[in-house]
Each structure stands twice: as C-alpha cells, then as structure tokens.
Amino acid sequence: MMDFLEIDKLSAFYGKAKALHEVSLTVKQGEIIAIIGANGAGKSTFLDSIMGLTKTEGDIRLEGQSLIGRSTPQIVESGVGYAPERFNLFPYMSVYDNLLVGAFTARTDIEKNIKVVENLFPRLKERRNQETHTQSGGERQMVSLGRALMSSPRLLIVDEPTIGLAPKICIEIASVLKRLRDEFNTTIVITEQNANFAMTLAERLYVLESGSIKIQGSVEELKNDPQLTEAYFGH
Amino acid sequence: MGLGLRWYHFALWAGFILVMALMPEFVSKGTLRTMIFANFLAIFAISWDVLSGRTGYISFGHPFLIGIGAYTTAILTKRFDVPVEYAIPAAIAMTMVGGTIMFLPALRIKGSYFALVSLAFMELIYQLVQVIRPDLTGGTRGMSGIVTLTRGAANGYYLSFSLMIIVALSMWLLMRTRLGTALSAIAMNEESVKGSGLSPTKLKLFAFMTSAFVAGLGGAFYVHYLGSIAPRALFDINFVFTIIVATLIGGASTIVGPMFGAFFLTFLLEYLRPFLPGAERYLIYGAIALLLYMYQPKGLYHIFMSQLDRFKKSGDDD
Numbered sequence: 001m002m003d004f005l006e007i008d009k010l011s012a013f014y015g016k017a018k019a020l021h022e023v024s025l026t027v028k029q030g031e032i033i034a035i036i037g038a039n040g041a042g043k044s045t046f047l048d049s050i051m052g053l054t055k056t057e058g059d060i061r062l063e064g065q066s067l068i069g070r071s072t073p074q075i076v077e078s079g080v081g082y083a084p085e086r087f088n089l090f091p092y093m094s095v096y097d098n099l100l101v102g103a104f105t106a107r108t109d110i111e112k113n114i115k116v117v118e119n120l121f122p123r124l125k126e127r128r129n130q131e132t133h134t135q136s137g138g139e140r141q142m143v144s145l146g147r148a149l150m151s152s153p154r155l156l157i158v159d160e161p162t163i164g165l166a167p168k169i170c171i172e173i174a175s176v177l178k179r180l181r182d183e184f185n186t187t188i189v190i191t192e193q194n195a196n197f198a199m200t201l202a203e204r205l206y207v208l209e210s211g212s213i214k215i216q217g218s219v220e221e222l223k224n225d226p227q228l229t230e231a232y233f234g235h
Numbered sequence: 236m237g238l239g240l241r242w243y244h245f246a247l248w249a250g251f252i253l254v255m256a257l258m259p260e261f262v263s264k265g266t267l268r269t270m271i272f273a274n275f276l277a278i279f280a281i282s283w284d285v286l287s288g289r290t291g292y293i294s295f296g297h298p299f300l301i302g303i304g305a306y307t308t309a310i311l312t313k314r315f316d317v318p319v320e321y322a323i324p325a326a327i328a329m330t331m332v333g334g335t336i337m338f339l340p341a342l343r344i345k346g347s348y349f350a351l352v353s354l355a356f357m358e359l360i361y362q363l364v365q366v367i368r369p370d371l372t373g374g375t376r377g378m379s380g381i382v383t384l385t386r387g388a389a390n391g392y393y394l395s396f397s398l399m400i401i402v403a404l405s406m407w408l409l410m411r412t413r414l415g416t417a418l419s420a421i422a423m424n425e426e427s428v429k430g431s432g433l434s435p436t437k438l439k440l441f442a443f444m445t446s447a448f449v450a451g452l453g454g455a456f457y458v459h460y461l462g463s464i465a466p467r468a469l470f471d472i473n474f475v476f477t478i479i480v481a482t483l484i485g486g487a488s489t490i491v492g493p494m495f496g497a498f499f500l501t502f503l504l505e506y507l508r509p510f511l512p513g514a515e516r517y518l519i520y521g522a523i524a525l526l527l528y529m530y531q532p533k534g535l536y537h538i539f540m541s542q543l544d545r546f547k548k549s550g551d552d553d
Contacts, residue, residue: 051430076432084430090423093416100413101420102431151432 002064004029004187005155010058012042012049012211019045021212022058027155032181032188034198037208043191044085046208047157050189051075051082062155077105081153085160086140089147091133095124098132098143102150110150117146120176138169145176156180158190162197170194174201199223238411243543248404255396259389267388271460273501274395278402278453280481280493285406286446287479288487289415290439291422292341296353297478298470299360300447303333304454306364309381309464310371319382319459327451334447338440345425354475361470372466379463384456391460398456399494402449407490409445418442419488473517480524486534495535 003026012020020042027033037043048054052072060067067075076082081102090098099117103110118125121142127135132143141161148156158177162170174197180186192198198205199219207215207228215228222228259267279301287293307326311317317325340352364372372378385391409415417438420428425435458464468474477500485496500520507516531538 053426053429071434072429073432073434082430084427088424088427088430090420090427092423093419097416097419100416101428101433104413104417104431104433147431 003027004031004063005189006059006061006064007050008059008061010046010049010056010060012045012054012056014045014054019054019211020049020056021210023208023211023213025206025213025216027187027189029154029187030181030185031204032177032190032202033204033206034202035189035191035206035208036193036195036198037191038193041208042211043208044159045211047082047084047159047189047191050080050157073105076151076153079152079154081148081151081156083144083148083156083158083161085163086137086144089132089140089143092131094129094131095135095143095146096128099124099146099150102147105151108151113150113152117149120149120179121146137165138172141165141169141173142176145173149180153186155187155189158188160191160193162192162194170197177201195228238408240411252400255400256393258396259392264388267392269501269505270498271388271391271395273498274392274399275453275457275460276477276481276501277399277494277497278449279478280485280497281402281406281490282446282449282453283478284482284487284490284493285410285418285449286442288482288489288493289410289418289422290442292345292439292442293347293350294337294353294446295350295472295475295479296337296355296357297450298474299337299353299356300330300333300450301454301457302357302360302364302466302469304330304451305458305464305469306372307451308455309378309458312382312459313378313380314371319384323452323455323459326455327448330451330454331444331447334443334450335440337447338443341439341443342436354472357470357475361466364466364470373464375466377463377465377467381458381462381464383462384459395456395460398452402452403490403494406445406449410488410490414438414441422488476517480520484524484527484534486536489534489536492534492536499535 005027007023007025009022009024010020011018011022023046035043035046045054049056050060050067052067052070052075056068062078062080065078067078070078090101099114100110103113123139124142124146127139132140135143145158145161148158161173177188177190178201181188190198190202202219204218205216205222206213215222215225217225258270279297282300283294283297304326307329308319308322311322311325312319337353337356341349344352365375385394410418417428417433421435421438428435428438481496481500482493483496484499485494486492503520503523504516507519511519527534
C-alpha cells in the first residue's frame with residue numbers, strides 16, 4: 001500500500017560533501033513522527049531536502065507524486081508546510097505580517113487560516129501587531145508554526161520546535177501539534193534533540209546519526225531500547 | 236482589499252495634495268524651482284526605497300537607471316526628432332531593461348557586495364556615454380537644447396508635483412499589499428521567504444523592475460524639465476548620497492518618508508547655501524542625518540507616526 005509520504009534512499013549534498021546517506025522512511029497520513037539526533041546529525045538537512053532547498057539524490061513522494069525537481073514554492077503548493085527554527089522569522093515585522101508571508105499559495109484562504117492559527121495560539125491574536133524580535137522564544141515558535149500553517153499544509157514539517165524552550169511551553173506546543181493532527185488530519189514530521197519530548201508526541205521515531213538512520217521503530221518498541229537510552233537519556 | 240486604509244489616510248493625503256496644489260499662489264518662483272527639484276528627488280528616493288528600502292539590496296548605482304531614462308529620451312528627441320509622447324515611454328522601457336541587467340548580479344550576491352557592484356554600474360555608464368558614440372550622447376559635455384515640456388516655474392511645478400504624487404500614491408498603495416510585505420521579508424531572511432513557498436527571485440525581479448520604472452520615469456521627465464544633461468553631475472556619487480540620505484532621513488521602506496525626506500533635504504541644502512556656499516553644506520546634512528539616526532534610526536516618518544499614535548491614544552482616554 002502506498003504511504004502518504006515515502007522517502008526513498010535520499011542523499012543530500014553541500015557542494016561535494018554528503019550530509020545525508022540514503023535515508024529511507026515512510027509516514028502514514030495523520031501520523032506524527034519524530035527524527036531525533038544530536039547537533040550535526042543531518043536533521044535540518046533532511047527537512048531542507050524535503051522542501052527542495054538542498055541538492056539531493058533519491059526520491060521523495062507525497063501521495064505517490066514525486067517532489068523531486070519541483071521548486072520550493074511548488075512543493076509548498078503541493079501541500080507541504082515548513083516551520084523552521086524560530087530564529088528564522090522576519091524579526092522587524094508584526095506577527096500578522098509574518099503570517100501573511102506564509103499565505104501566498106493559491107489554495108490559501110487568508111482570513112480563514114488567520115482564524116485557525118489564532119484559535120490554536122490565542123496569544124498570537126493578542127500580539128497581532130507586535131514585531132517578532134520583541135517576543136519571547138515560545139511566542140516566536142508559535143509564529144513559526146503559524147506561518148507554516150497559513151498555506152493549509154497536509155504535511156507539516158517542524159524543525160526542533162522545543163529548542164531552548166521552557167517545559168511548560170513544550171507541553172503547549174505538543175498539544176497544539178496533536179490538535180492539528182486530530183482536527184485537521186495533518187501529517188506531522190518533527191526533528192528533535194529532546195528524545196523525551198519526541199516520545200510524548202510522536203508515534204514513531206527515527207534516530208539520525210551522521211546522516212544515516214541508525215535506529216527506528218514505534219515509541220513502544222524504543223522506550224526500553226538500550227541503544228537509545230544510552231545515547232539520549234544518558235543512563 | 237486588506238490595505239488597512241483608515242479615514243485619516245485619506246484625510247492626510249487629500250490635505251497634503253491640497254496644500255501642495257495651492258503652493259504656487261503663496262511662494263516665490265525661486266522657492267517653486269527648489270520644490271521642483273524636491274519633487275524629482277522625491278521620485279528618485281521613492282524608486283530607491285522600493286528596491287533598497289524594501290528588499291535590502293542597497294543600490295549605490297541608482298543614477299545608472301535614472302541616466303538610462305534621461306539619455307534615452309534626450310537622444311531620441313534631440314537626435315532623431317521622436318515626439319516626446321513616444322520618447323518617454325521608450326525611455327522607461329529602456330530603463331526597465333537596465334533594471335533587469337542590474338538585477339542579474341542580485342541573483343548571486345547580496346549585502347555590501349551588491350552595493351559595490353551597483354556602484355560599478357554607475358561608473359560603467361559614466362565612462363560609456365563619454366566614449367561610445369559621442370555624436371549621439373554629447374560625450375563629456377552632455378547635451379543641451381533638449382525640448383522642455385513646460386514654461387515657467389508654476390507649470391513646471393504642477394507637472395513635477397503631479398508625477399511625484401502619482402508615483403508616491405501608487406507605490407504607497409502597492410507596498411501596503413501582501414506583495415510589499417513579502418518584499419520587506421526578503422531583506423530580513425531570504426531563505427525563510429523561500430521556505431514559506433515564495434520565489435525570492437521573482438520578488439526581487441519585481442522590485443528591480445518597479446524601481447527602474449519609477450527611476451526611468453523620473454529621469455526622463457527631469458531631463459525634459461532641465462533641457463540639458465551633463466554626465467558629470469548625473470553620474471555623481473554626491474547625487475547617489477543625496478538620494479540615499481533623503482530616503483533614510485525620511486524613513487526607509489515607508490515611501491511617504493522618502494517623499495518628505497526629499498523635501499526636507501532639498502530645503503535644508505537650499506537654506507544653507509547663503510551661509511555655506513561650498514561643499515561644506517554636505518557636512519551639515521551629514522551631521523543632521525547622524526543625529527537623527529541616533530535619535531530615531533527609522534527616520535522622520537516614525538517620529539511623526541509615534542506622535543500620531545500618542546495623539547490617538549490620548550483621544551481614546553477622553
């Protein structure tokens with residue numbers, strides 16, 4: 001059976017340096033998966049490759065349609081939304097304008113999506129006209145997610161949503177991501193360094209090390225995996 | 236259509252247009268001639284603002300674009316007797332071709348590197364007009380006796396002000412659309428613009444084209460106001476700085492700011508003339524620009540807007 005997202009022997013290059021080595025994975029519709037790994041393991045490269053932002057080999061299929069050879073705007077158009085690390089906002093723009101920039105694809109109903117985003121993150125509604133460089137880390141993370149949601153994505157990819165955030169905010173973000181999946185059937189791929197957080201949110205995990213997948217499996221299977229606990233829980 | 240227009244926008248624009256339209260009744264011809272220059276400087280500053288103020292691709296070579304517009308219409312009307320109504324659109328089209336050429340390096344380089352390359356464009360055309368076909372361009376001495384469109388200060392003022400206000404209003408509205416928002420986003424994080432599903436290349440091309448359109452329009456009408464063209468004054472780094480300082484004093488990326496900045500700067504330089512006849516005047520405006528940046532780096536526009544906000548807030552309290 002065809003899966004929602006199929007990634008087949010994906011390699012990525014920066015010039016001649018190979019940053020991803022034949023990564024293969026599949027995601028079902030409405031599933032949340034997490035890619036975990038340390039700094040430099042290739043997590044962001046992997047997400048950039050889905051978005052067509054790096055030079056790649058191999059295949060990426062969304063509902064059977066290959067995304068290879070499509071430009072980033074076309075990939076967004078096909079229903080992929082990208083929430084990069086929160087440092088990648090437009091700092092001297094209001095929250096509202098940041099959201100607007102995410103709303104350029106043809107399928108977008110701006111007013112409706114603004115409501116969806118502000119309903120998920122009520123705080124963004126209160127801070128609509130605030131410039132994002134004056135906001136807290138958690139608020140910026142919400143803007144980053146909100147901007148990605150403005151194109152009504154069916155597949156949402158999120159780069160390290162909890163990096164440097166307080167546990168309370170992490171829980172809030174996890175609950176929003178779950179709501180997105182439950183209410184809109186959005187398929188979600190996140191990257192994480194925080195394996196604990198990834199386990200509370202995702203159904204399945206992939207562990208990336210030096211650009212290759214080392215361990216994979218459902219959260220149930222991996223909970224007591226000695227390799228994983230050794231590497232990511234430090235005991 | 237999401238432009239966020241309020242009643243006071245209409246009131247301020249209408250009030251401004253009214254005051255400016257009545258100006259010839261109240262001020263001397265000399266002042267009017269200064270205002271004509273201010274109108275053209277405003278057009279050039281707005282052109283610069285659309286490109287550099289928005290996208291952050293700083294142009295040190297804007298006279299390259301202005302010059303293409305000015306020279307094209309000057310050559311067509313003077314050497315080939317082409318009527319002005321064809322020569323000016325042709326000049327604008329040529330400037331947009333020039334804008335495309337200037338856009339090409341922006342595909343690969345940004346920041347100070349792009350600024351230097353744009354400066355090279357200005358130097359290049361400065362050398363070229365002097366060497367290539369001086370029989371057409373007038374070489375080092377330039378051209379004079381170019382057909383003028385208006386007679387008298389008042390008419391010149393009305394024409395230049397009409398042009399300026401049309402350019403300012405249309406650019407102001409354009410920059411309030413989502414397109415304008417996306418252009419500012421380019422200056423802040425080009426990768427993120429791409430990740431959000433927009434094509435930075437197309438957006439940048441649009442900014443260069445729009446900026447070139449305005450620069451070509453301004454350059455063409457300016458040469459038909461002056462009736463002459465001199466390469467040394469046109470392709471001059473002081474001219475570049477006047478455009479940039481007008482924009483920055485007024486408030487970059489706001490369109491309205493550069494418009495007022497142009498008037499402020501022109502009159503400042505004019506009033507300083509009796510006291511400081513030489514180039515020392517530029518020292519004074521440098522100092523004023525510096526003081527302003529220290530107080531409010533976003534320019535006069537933001538000083539005015541924050542006062543307006545305070546006024547509106549105090550009104551709400553009553």
